[in-house]
Amino acid sequence: MRKRNTVSLLSFAWLAALLAAPAPAAAAVLKATLITPADDARMERTRLERAYLGHPGGPLSEGMEMAVDEAGFELEAAGAQVALASVPAASIDAARTAAVAAEKNGAAVLLTDLPADWTLAVADAVKLPVLNLSEASDRLRQQDCRARLFHLIPSERMRSDAMAQTLVSRKWSKLLLLVGTSAQDATRAATVQASIKRYGLQVVGTKPFKLSADPRERDLANPLLLTAGSSYDAVWVVDSDGEFARTLPYRTVLPRPVVGDGGLVALAWHAQFERYGAPQVSRRFAKAAKRPMTATDWAAWMAGKALTAAAIAAPKGPNAAWAEALAKNALDGSKGTGLSFRAWDGQLRQPMLLSDGQGVISLAPAEGVLHPRNVLDTLGADAPEKLCPNAR
Template identity: 75%
Template sequence: MKQAALAAVLAGVALAGPGLRPAQAATLKATLIAPQDDARLERSRVQRAYLGHPTGPAADGLAVAMEEGRFELDAAGHEIALTTSEAASLEAAKAAAQAAEKAGAAVLITDLPADWTLAVADAVKLPVLNVGAADDRLRQQDCRARLYHLLPSERMRADALAQLLVSRKWSKLLLLTGTTPADQQRALTVQASLKRYGLQVVASKPFKLSADPRERDLANPLLLTGGATYDAVWVVDSDGEFARNMPYRTVLPRPVVGDGGLVAVGWHAQFERYGAPQVARRFAKAHQRPMTAQDWASWMAGKALIALATAQPAGTKAPTAAAWTQTLPKLSLDGSKGTPLSFRAWDGQLRQTLLLTDGQGVIAQAPIEGLLHPSNVLDTLGADAPEKLCKVAR
């Protein structure tokens, strides 16, 4: 949804009939900061619809949440004024955040790369809801006290797949990793998950998509998957083009997981439980496309805004940034995933179930049934409290 369209939807929230809204409605101001000319939404990439990748702007999910929360906001006597700012660089994102804070915003929502997200969090004293960056370092060594994450981390996604592999007794893995820095970093995350769940890498090989004839063997599925005995092939491919072509092309008849074949995501439009079909239908009707994990994250950011606003008694002042900071960790949110969702105290990550999908339907949910945890089974996905590297206090 373009900025003007989002503004129209939000205007509908703010301008609900006079008989429904108190005259002195309090306004909660928020700003979404998104990339200008987002490379993730380049036309050919959107048409390919890689699993785990966005196919539309974060504003779409927010708009659906705002529409759904219209009645609650009316009843509580509050409004949400949500604006969108586009940034072409890290410095532009930082400037947009500072401008939003000066204009009275109480919270920021970011759909930005990791470094840009950190720049925004460091530039203001406002809570920041991250809906675009899955990097684990934002939850670990580069965490910030007022930075919260709606999108599941890479570690959470890797843990979800590792749990399924353990439950199926597919313990021996062939690991194929791309040559980009992002792939190399994500491969380390995968290996941490494999170690956590006692899975074994029997062979690890690099792949590379290249037009150079001398490198064609680095993209040959038969050559890459030969010479080893394994129960499954795990592909680490941040781009997505290589991974999507791996299923059914391995030497041994084995499942493919990771960034192709079976993929762990925060949401899939074919999830058929806990009210999810109704959410997916509302989104598809509003935006003429299936709802993705990134859309779900921005939808949850909107739900968080509504939860805070409606928690205030009618006629009271709108929450301040300080009130947000105190209230966010206490929120219990309904994400249509079958369990209440809350933010972890040690890294600001939203606890949530993950969906394992092949693109046609949802094969399983993680945490896998039967898995145990001392306090909250959702904390088996991602860095648990004893593993935390985040040193800030929330």
């Protein structure tokens, strides 16, 4: 009888101590806001139907939401939470205002699917980390970089370096370069020339093309006229719009491959990638979004993974801990190697996929390409080439 009373007293004492103990601190919620263009021309129906390689296929919020849903068990186990919001902006001023409002409402991270100048306006308006999901402009990684600006989508230089490595590996060294007439095409053509020079390729000719309804300019879009008069191993086309490039393969004078923005294209992702768990990722996305996963969707998915990894690493915050975790965590992008952000420009290191639209032909860095520290740094501006005055 005495033993039973002793046990009861001990149980009561344990219960009293448990009730008197302070409750564990609630997990902080990592709030993230995605800012997108209102009335986005890229989402126009006919453009989506054409499914240009390298162009968005739908809203990027779907990739982010998928990543957060996939991490639900880990978030719950860590007592962490991630809350996503999306805000449209009709102008650069509206994007800036949306960024300030999100910061005031407790957002810890901003994400952008915006043009370069709009992205810079957002980054300059707040003191938060900003994740760029879709703008490939190299100036955001170089002279116009920001210390808190991170890039999930590959830069233009990464894409052109991946293509140049592929051409070298196949000994397609003589190139005919076709360039569109827009200012964006001119900037991107200069990037292509830098990659061509880096890998020792040769440009045998450069010609402009122009899609026009003016009968006097029809020759500027004639593939037979544009590709005549030179001997080349491949035709590299620079076409930011994508309409001319998609019609160029199999229409050149010489039976040669087309690369760049048509034919063989360097991408962050393609839904037919079949290694490293990629098919499972693409299938989950297709089931959730009812469409194939594109390169920008992959970038958004990676942004979601970065957010959840930061929340799990620091489930009680504060914002500074989340920001540090964003910069330092290695991520799994189903590309066969760990991915991390470069300290000198905020770019996510990653292999590139070379695709003809039907499947993935090869990966870059190409076999045999070497680097003293990380072979992924052969894609894009390496540390000695950095122009970023705000490098971390």
